[in-house]
Amino acid sequence: MKSSIKRAGVTLACALGLAACGGGDGDLYLTGTLYNVTADGMVLQNNGGDDLAIVAGQSDFQFGNRVSTDDQFNVTVKTPPNNSSGCTVQNGKARANYYTIAQISVICTIRTHTITVAVNGLKPTSSGLILVNGSDKQEVPAGATSQVMAPVYEDGPYGITIFQNPTDSATGTKQTCTVSGGDTGTGTGTVKSIDIDRTVVVTCV
């Protein structure tokens, strides 16, 4: 109860202070933390204006125009980063004070894409072919002509390698498989803005 009286007092004082100095450019910088900004193109806004461009790799932001104590601010994402499907703002809408101006965070979701690897020459009797993309491990069924790997982040790297060659159960001999295609010609590259569909090729002989 006492505290609420005090709070009212503070608010009143603030209001008077604002009125006195015209409520224009204040002395508080609106700041926050960014997560998963790995590409250019992001633009933040405060109250629908004051555009702030964010570049790849940035982990925090600060708006150019300062705000005054008790000003209403509302931080929104005008454009997400080029490789993002969207961003959410936390604690983005409040009245400005020393606490609230530093509690804003913006979390972006990076788009993912599917890698489908084309498989040539794998005999219907050959089983045990295992492909890996780092920690993603996929066993290719006998006779398959393609294999879908786990989704990967846009702009991130990939590198398909043979973890284990298949064995032909009809003859008991191993087939030998090699990886080609991708950006490097050896099954490695950078994930673009579309699915990687059969540009990486595994050939078994």
Added chain:
Amino acid sequence: MKFSLARGAIALAATLTLASCGGGKATFPINVNVTGVIYPGLVLSTNGQDLVINPPAKAGDPVNAVFPNEIEYGQTYDVIPKGQVSTSTAVVLGQNPKHQTCSPATEYPYNLPTYGTAGQLASIQIYYVCAINTYPLTGVVKGLTTDGLVLTNGSNGAISVAKAVDASSVATGADVAFAMNPVVYNNTYGVTVLTQPTGQTCTVANGVGTMDDAAEAAGGVTNLVVTCQ
């Protein structure tokens, strides 16, 4: 306002009375909640008691358990993996699950201290979280004399490798050590060249495998060799 003050005073008085006449709780059970347990081997310990935490019947479930003996009001407790010692010179992790390391929860609202005095809080509830260990994946690049080499472990992270230079910044072609992102126990790895250095071609040997028991025992995989020509 006056009323609420009075109510608070009465409540306080009541509590004091209770405590003074011995009506308070005499002993406290030490409750434990552990998440992320996948492998057996975790033994938690406090006040001379041990508590074995086995993996849950259903993967992903938390394990709830209580130490065998309750402790008295005012007794201190400090729940740690059995044998854990941390000094300025050495850290002994204690009896953790195989391939895992457990530590006090850090996420709200489970980030409560794992030590204290019985009676500080209404009840004693300990939260631990276990994570699977990761191990280094390292190697050496031979013959690198130009810029631009980038290695990647699938989609688990790429690194740039700079050429070795002498005091006057001339490339020497000396061996360069590199470390990929650490690999989680039992995960596969597959290291390839994402970008070739200018004018050179590099190939990776020993680049594919699993961070298995042997690798864990050896403290990681250290035999990657990238040869550039």
